Amino acid sequence: MISRKWYETEGPDRDVVLGSRACLIRNMTDLPFPSRMSRSDMERSRMRVEHALCRLNPAVKEKFSCVDLEECDECTAVSLVEQQLCTPEFIAKPTGRSLFYSADGGISIMVNGADHLHLQLVQPGYQLDETLSLADKLDTMLDRCLRFAFHNDVGYLTQSLTDLGTGMVPTLQLHLPALQQGGAMERLSRDVAQLGFSLRGIFDGAVEPAGAVYELTNRITLGISEKNEIQNLKSIGRQLIDRERYARTDLLKAVEVQEAVSRSLAMMESARMLEFREFLKLYANVRMGLCVGFVKGLRTEQLDSLLFAVQPATMALRSGKPLTPQQRQTRRAQLVSSTLVPAREI
Numbered sequence: 001m002i003s004r005k006w007y008e009t010e011g012p013d014r015d016v017v018l019g020s021r022a023c024l025i026r027n028m029t030d031l032p033f034p035s036r037m038s039r040s041d042m043e044r045s046r047m048r049v050e051h052a053l054c055r056l057n058p059a060v061k062e063k064f065s066c067v068d069l070e071e072c073d074e075c076t077a078v079s080l081v082e083q084q085l086c087t088p089e090f091i092a093k094p095t096g097r098s099l100f101y102s103a104d105g106g107i108s109i110m111v112n113g114a115d116h117l118h119l120q121l122v123q124p125g126y127q128l129d130e131t132l133s134l135a136d137k138l139d140t141m142l143d144r145c146l147r148f149a150f151h152n153d154v155g156y157l158t159q160s161l162t163d164l165g166t167g168m169v170p171t172l173q174l175h176l177p178a179l180q181q182g183g184a185m186e187r188l189s190r191d192v193a194q195l196g197f198s199l200r201g202i203f204d205g206a207v208e209p210a211g212a213v214y215e216l217t218n219r220i221t222l223g224i225s226e227k228n229e230i231q232n233l234k235s236i237g238r239q240l241i242d243r244e245r246y247a248r249t250d251l252l253k254a255v256e257v258q259e260a261v262s263r264s265l266a267m268m269e270s271a272r273m274l275e276f277r278e279f280l281k282l283y284a285n286v287r288m289g290l291c292v293g294f295v296k297g298l299r300t301e302q303l304d305s306l307l308f309a310v311q312p313a314t315m316a317l318r319s320g321k322p323l324t325p326q327q328r329q330t331r332r333a334q335l336v337s338s339t340l341v342p343a344r345e346i
Contacts, residue, residue: 003103007304011125014300015291016241018173018213020127022135024119025158025167026148033159034096034112042096042112049111052145053100056138063102069094075322078313084122086110107138114159117142124301126237128170128230135168136226162219166226170218172237173202177212177284178247179240181257185214188240196220197236203280211280213307216240252292261289269340273329279310279336286340302339310335 007019027033028048031041053064069077069091077091085101085108101108110118119142121135142148149157156167163169179185185208189199198217201209218233251257264285268274274282287303289295308314310332316323323331 005305005308006104006106006122006124007308008301009124010299010301011123011127013126013241014124016175016244017126017237018175018304019122019124020131021120021122021171021173022128022131023169023171024117024121024135024139025115025156025163025169026117026119026139026142026146027157027159028116029147029149031116034114034116035159037096037112039096045116046096046098046111048146049098049100049109049117049142052142053109055145056141064100064107065103067099067101069097069099075313075316079311079317082311082314083308085120087113087118089113090118115163117146126172126241128172128234128237132170132226132230166224166229168226168229170230170233172216172233174214174216174237174240174244175212175284175287176214176240176244177288178251179244180208180212180284181251182247184243184247192216192236195232195236197233209280210277210284211307212284213280248288248292252289252294258289258294261285261294265289265295265340268336270337271333273326274310274333274336275329276311276332279306279332283307298340306336306339 011017011019028045031037031045034042037045050066067076067080072080072091072094077094080086080099081088081091083105085105086099087110090097090099090110090113096112098111099108100111106122108120110120119135119138121131121138123131123134139148151157155165158164158167176185179188185199192199196219198219199214201211202213202215203209203211216233216237218229220229220232252261264282268279268282268286283303283306286295287300290298290300290303312323312328315328315331315335319331
């Protein structure tokens with residue numbers, strides 16, 4: 001049985017929130033930070049994590065895949081980043097590094113990166129409390145085997161001072177096309193930065209990224225509890241959700257915006273070649289039209305799955321061979337049009 005990916009399942013407030021993520025940064029008490037680890041230390045760290053995952057549950061071992069980055073080709077490594085299982089920085093220096101991840105992609109563990117473990121849990125939609133609860137359970141179970149470094153005065157010990165304290169980085173993935181088209185994102189990014197949050201594009205880090213997909217992240221980890229960290233993110237996140245919904249309703253009243261959505265849908269259905277950046281622009285319009293009821297016959301999860309399926313390395317990996325830029329564009333157009341077969345305007 002093939003497991004559905006987390007982004008292929010429904011979730012609350014999915015019209016605006018693609019996913020809720022919690023990252024936990026942990027280090028073991030009796031090993032040096034990865035920057036000072038020997039080859040044997042790195043292997044010991046990896047084996048401990050593998051053993052700990054096996055002990056969580058008799059069935060867990062079969063639910064996690066393991067990738068040794070040193071044995072990983074470039075296409076596979078880049079695809080792991082595209083699937084949001086690890087970061088670009090993690091694959092940049094593969095020596096001694098391993099990645100464990102669940103079949104649905106909802107849990108991934110980077111081993112021997114900047115820190116011993118970088119645990120990442122993600123749930124579809126607006127589920128920060130549920131995500132934190134799952135992260136806390138996994139953290140507690142792993143701590144029993146791995147003994148994470150913790151100081152009563154400062155909290156969890158990490159390589160970077162910016163992660164010291166809770167060692168947790170909660171994030172919301174948001175789709176904000178109406179606020180972006182209304183010119184509000186630059187001011188919003190400045191406003192949330194003053195409160196200790198970052199708001200940036202997922203695919204290029206820009207203030208106004210193609211696709212209008214953003215990450216809202218709480219960067220304050222010291223002197224605050226995990227619960228308060230989540231509550232602060234929920235408060236800002238809820239305000240952005242409400243503002244985006246209002247902006248969409250107002251924006252779609254304009255005939256020219258309705259026309260832009262219609263043209264975007266027609267192009268996605270009929271294009272023979274699509275560049276990734278062009279796809280992102282079309283995706284933003286069609287998804288907005290879908291979420292306000294202007295486009296029918298699709299689910300948001302279908303569109304969101306395309307965000308992962310049509311990225312360059314992932315397409316090449318699934319095709320089983322390298323693809324030229326022209327072949328990628330052709331294959332991307334085919335994947336998109338086949339997904340949009342049932343779509344129609346009201």
